Amino acid sequence: MIDPILREAESKMGKSVDHFGGELATIRTGRANPALIDRIMVPYYGTPTPLNQLAQISAPEPRLLVVQVYDKSQIGAVEKALRAGEQGLNPANDGQVIRVPIPPLTEERRREYVKLVRQKAEEARVAIRNVRRDELHRIEHM
Template sequence: MLEDIFKDAEQRMKKSLDILRQELAGIRAGRASPALIEHIEVNYYGTPTPLNQLATITAPEPRMLVVQPWDRNAVSAIDKALRSSELGLNPAVDGQILRIALPPLTEERRRTLVKLVKEHVEEAKVAIRNIRRDALTHIKTMQKNKEISEDEERRAEERLQQLTDRYINEAEKLGKQKEHDILEV
C-alpha cells in the first residue's frame, strides 16, 4: 500500500518536471529553437491548433526560424497567430514559407526571461510540494486507520521528503541551466 503511494507521487513529480522542461524549452535563449513557437495556438478553420500540428518548424540559422505549413491555406492564420503571440515576432511571408528573424536579445529582455524562468521553476516546486502533501495525507490516514505503525509512518515521511528534495533539486538544476543559457552572450 505504501509502495503505491510512493509510485504515484514519483510519477506525478516526474510529470511536473516534464511540464517544466516543456515550458523552459519555449523560452528563448541565445539561439533560435523550434520549441519556441511550436505550441502557439493557430485558429485553423475555427479550431485552436498547436503550430507543430500544422507545419514543419526548422532553425536553419542561429537567429532564424522557418515555418513551412502543410496546407497552403494555413499561411495567413499562422502569420496572424505568430504576430499576436506575446513573443513579439514579425514573420516574413515568402510564398508558402514563413521566415522569422529573431533579433539578438537585449540585456533587459534577458533579465525578463530569467525572471520568467524563475517563475516556472517556482511553479514546478509548488506542484511537487503539493504532491508531497497529498501523499502525506494518505500516509497519515493509513496510520489513523491502524493500517501502518507510527514507525512505518515516520519512515514513509522521511522517504517521501527525500523523494521531494530530489525532484525539487532537479527542477532548480533545470532552471539554473536555462538561466545560464539565457545570460550567455
C-alpha cells in the first residue's frame, strides 16, 4: 500500500538529483567540456534550437572545444550565439568548424560560479523537500 508511494517518491527525488547533475555540467571549470555549450539556443530558421541538435561538439584538447555544424550555412548563427552566451567565450570560425578556446578562470569568475553552485544546490534541496512533503501528505491522508 505504501510501497508504490515510496517508489514514486524515490523516482521523483532521483529526477531532481539528475537535473541538478545536469545543471552542474553546464558550469564552466578549467577544462573544456561539451556540456558547457550544448544547451545554448541558436536561431535555426527562426526557431530557437539547442546547439547539440545542430552540431557535433567535441573536446580534442583540455582547453578547446570544436563545434562541427551539420548545416554549414548556419555557422555564422552558431558563432553569434556562442559569443552572446553568458560564458564569455570567443569562438573562431574557419569556415568548416568553430573552435572555442576556453580561457582560464579568473578569481572573480570562480566566486560567481561558487554562488551559482550554491544556488543550484539549494534549488535541488528544495525540490527534494517538496517531494518528501507531498508524499508524506499522501501517506497521512490514506
